[in-house]
Amino acid sequence: xxxxxxxxxxxxxPEGENLVLNCSFTDSAIYNLQWFRQDxxxxxxxxxxxxxxxxxxxxxRLNASLDKSSGRSTLxxxxxxxxxxxxxxxxxxxxxxxxxxxxxTGTRLKVLA
Amino acid sequence: NAGVMQNPRHLVRRxxxxxxxRCSPMKGHSHVYWYRQLPEEGLKFMVYLQKENIIDESGMxxxxxxxxxxxxxxxxxxxxQVVRGDSAAYFCASSSAGTGDxxxxxxxxxxxxV
Numbered sequence: 001x002x003x004x005x006x007x008x009x010x011x012x013x014p015e016g017e018n019l020v021l022n023c024s025f026t027d028s029a030i031y032n033l034q035w036f037r038q039d040x041x042x043x044x045x046x047x048x049x050x051x052x053x054x055x056x057x058x059x060x061r062l063n064a065s066l067d068k069s070s071g072r073s074t075l076x077x078x079x080x081x082x083x084x085x086x087x088x089x090x091x092x093x094x095x096x097x098x099x100x101x102x103x104x105t106g107t108r109l110k111v112l113a
Numbered sequence: 114n115a116g117v118m119q120n121p122r123h124l125v126r127r128x129x130x131x132x133x134x135r136c137s138p139m140k141g142h143s144h145v146y147w148y149r150q151l152p153e154e155g156l157k158f159m160v161y162l163q164k165e166n167i168i169d170e171s172g173m174x175x176x177x178x179x180x181x182x183x184x185x186x187x188x189x190x191x192x193x194q195v196v197r198g199d200s201a202a203y204f205c206a207s208s209s210a211g212t213g214d215x216x217x218x219x220x221x222x223x224x225x226x227v
Contacts, residue, residue, distance in 0.1 A: 036218070041223070042221075043119075043204060043218050043221045044156075044204065044206075044218040046216065046217065049215040093215075099144065099146065099161060099208060100146075100169060100172075101146075101156075101158065101216065103155040103157075105154065106155065
């Protein structure tokens with residue numbers, strides 16, 4: 001059974017700092033991995049999608065890496081800003097073909113001005 | 114190009130009433146997924162539907178919950194005889210299947226049972 005863990009659960013950093021959020025999963029047989037952002041009381045915004053054959057994806061100040069064999073992904077945020085404050089969720093899709101995502105419980109990030 | 118539209122955004126129901134949550138997928142997407150986020154918990158898969166078909170309902174409680182995605186109109190998640198434990202955020206996502214292009218989520222419906 002696939003389990004997804006995210007550490008740390010919460011993180012508070014000063015503005016401008018580079019930071020890394022971690023996601024680990026127990027079953028390496030994944031189809032893809034997606035990072036989302038969730039603002040309080042809001043929906044989920046897709047940040048980056050990494051297919052199982054890819055090692056990383058980049059979008060602006062965000063870079064996500066995937067190491068399938070070790071069951072890990074990291075989300076790197078460069079030069080953090082107060083507007084980056086949100087909960088970041090990692091989700092993996094298995095290879096069963098049902099498009100079912102297993103979510104981690106997220107990392108709550110607060111960037112201090 | 115509107116995204117995934119969910120309504121209502123907030124829904125308050127008394128115990129025993131019915132709740133109907135609606136989801137219109139993105140244009141061109143024919144696959145809909147419902148997830149539930151309980152307070153302080155992660156999102157949990159409930160059901161996966163294509164037009165007129167339920168593909169996977171393994172995450173949906175066997176009683177009181179049902180989902181449909183008719184040929185015309187939005188997908189509906191229906192909760193009968195709601196209880197306080199049903200209070201949660203219900204998210205809908207859609208995708209264009211076969212491409213593995215990930216999900217697009219709606220803004221969710223926050224159900225409060227009083």
